[in-house]
Amino acid sequence: MPKPRFAVLGAGSIGCHLGGHLVAAGYDVTFIGRSGAMDVLRERGLTLSTSARPPVHLTPDRLTLATGPEAAAGADFVLVTVKTAGTGAAAEDLAPHLAPGAVAVSFQNGLHNPATLRAALPGHTVLAGMVPYNVVQTEPGTVHQGMPGRLMTEPDDTLFAALREAGLAVEPRTDMSEVQHAKLLMNLNNAVNALSGLPLRDQLGQRAYRRCLALCQREALAAYRAAGITPARLGPTAPAVTPYVLGLPDAFFRRVAAATLRMDAHARSSMWEDLQRGRRTEIESLQGEIVALAAAHGRTAPANARLVELVHQAESAPRTWSGPHLYAELHAAR
Numbered sequence: 506m507p508k509p510r511f512a513v514l515g516a517g518s519i520g521c522h523l524g525g526h527l528v529a530a531g532y533d534v535t536f537i538g539r540s541g542a543m544d545v546l547r548e549r550g551l552t553l554s555t556s557a558r559p560p561v562h563l564t565p566d567r568l569t570l571a572t573g574p575e576a577a578a579g580a581d582f583v584l585v586t587v588k589t590a591g592t593g594a595a596a597e598d599l600a601p602h603l604a605p606g607a608v609a610v611s612f613q614n615g616l617h618n619p620a621t622l623r624a625a626l627p628g629h630t631v632l633a634g635m636v637p638y639n640v641v642q643t644e645p646g647t648v649h650q651g652m653p654g655r656l657m658t659e660p661d662d663t664l665f666a667a668l669r670e671a672g673l674a675v676e677p678r679t680d681m682s683e684v685q686h687a688k689l690l691m692n693l694n695n696a697v698n699a700l701s702g703l704p705l706r707d708q709l710g711q712r713a714y715r716r717c718l719a720l721c722q723r724e725a726l727a728a729y730r731a732a733g734i735t736p737a738r739l740g741p742t743a744p745a746v747t748p749y750v751l752g753l754p755d756a757f758f759r760r761v762a763a764a765t766l767r768m769d770a771h772a773r774s775s776m777w778e779d780l781q782r783g784r785r786t787e788i789e790s791l792q793g794e795i796v797a798l799a800a801a802h803g804r805t806a807p808a809n810a811r812l813v814e815l816v817h818q819a820e821s822a823p824r825t826w827s828g829p830h831l832y833a834e835l836h837a838a839r
C-alpha cells in the first residue's frame with residue numbers, strides 16, 4: 506500500500522515538529538505556512554531537536570514548502586496546527602482544495618477546533634488530536650521538544666502507523682472531548698507561565714505560581730461540575746486532586762510531581778512564545794473558555810477572568826510577574 510501523503514496547515518512549532526518527523530521517516534509532507542517562516546525553512550532547512558537524542562537536520566531540498574491552502578490538494582491527511590483563532594479562516598480556505606476522502610486532524614489546544622473544522626469541511630472526516638508536550642522554536646528553523654509525552658487522537662490505523670513509524674508516540678482515544686477538557690486544565694498554566702517569563706521547570710518549581718494555577722483549576726473544575734463535564738485523567742494525579750498537589754511546599758511537590766517536572770530548560774508554554782514574538786495569544790480559548798462556561802452556569806471564575814485581562818495587557822505592554830505578586834493579584838480578584 507502506498508504511504509499516505511500529508512500536509513501541515515500552519516507550519517509553526519507543532520506543525521514543523523510533526524511534519525518534520527514524518528519527513529525524516531520518508532513521508533511526503535507539504536508544509537503550509539506564512540511566507541516569512543517558509544523562507545527561513547527554504548534557507549536553513551528544518552532541525553528537530555530534543556535533549557533525549559542528537560538533533561535531526563532536514564536539508565531544504567527535503568522540504569516541500571507552500572504558503573497557500575491549494576498545496577493541500579494532494580494530501581490524504583491534513584494536520585491542522587494553526588492557532589485556535591485562525592482555525593475558522595484556515596478551514597474555509599482549505600475546503601475547496603481538500604481531496605475527496607482526505608482527513609483533517611486537529612493537533613491544537615482549546616475545545617472547539619474539531620467542531621470548527623467539521624463545520625467548514627462537510628463530507629470529510631475530522632479527528633480531534635492532542636499534543637501533551639511543549640515544542641518551542643529555539644532558533645530560526647529549529648523546533649525543540651522540551652519534554653516527553655504521547656500524542657493522542659481519535660483512532661485511524663493509517664495515521665497511527667505513519668506517526669509511529671516517524672517515532673512519535675501516539676495513543677488512540679475515543680474520549681477526546683474529556684481529553685481536551687483535561688488538557689485545558691493543564692493549559693491554564695500557559696498564562697501563568699507566560700507572565701512569569703520563566704522556563705516551565707523554574708516556574709512550576711515555585712509554589713506561588715503553582716497556587717495561581719491551582720486557583721484557576723479550582724474554578725475550572727467547579728464550572729465543569731456545574732456543566733456535567735468529567736475531564737479525563739491524563740497523568741498520575743486525578744484532575745480533582747491536582748490543585749491540592751500544586752499547593753504543596755516546593756520540596757514535597759518536586760517529589761510527588763517528579764514525572765511532571767521531567768522537562769528541560771527550553772520548555773516554555775506556547776503562550777510565552779506568542780508574547781515573545783508579539784503575537785496574539787490563545788487566552789480567549791483557554792482561561793476565556795472557563796470564564797464563559799462558569800457564566801453559562803450562573804457562576805464566576807474571577808482568577809481566570811483576571812488572567813484574561815493581564816494577558817491582554819501583556820500582549821500590548823509586555824511585563825513579567827513574580828509568583829507572590831501574581832498570586833496576590835488573582836486572590837484579590839476573588
Ligand SMILES: NC(=O)C1=CN([C@@H]2O[C@H](COP(=O)(O)OP(=O)(O)OC[C@H]3O[C@@H](n4cnc5c(N)ncnc54)[C@H](OP(=O)(O)O)[C@@H]3O)[C@@H](O)[C@H]2O)C=CC1
Nearest residue numbers: 515517518519538539586587591595613614636639640775
Ligand atoms: N507549541 C507548543 O508547545 C504546543 C502548542 N499546542 C497547540 O498547537 C497549536 C499550534 O501551536 P504552535 O505550533 O505553538 O503555533 P505557531 O504560532 O508556532 O504555529 C502556527 C503557524 O501557523 C501560521 N498560520 C496561521 N494561519 C495560517 C494559515 N491560514 N495558513 C498558513 N499558515 C498559517 C501562523 O502564522 P501567524 O502567526 O502569522 O498567524 C504560525 O506561523 C495551538 O493551538 C497550540 O495551543 C499544543 C501543545 C503544545
Ligand SMILES: CC(C)(CO)C(=O)C(=O)O
Nearest residue numbers: 637638639691773774775
Ligand atoms: C504542552 C503545554 C501544556 C506546554 O505548556 C502546551 O500545551 C502549550 O504550551 O501550549
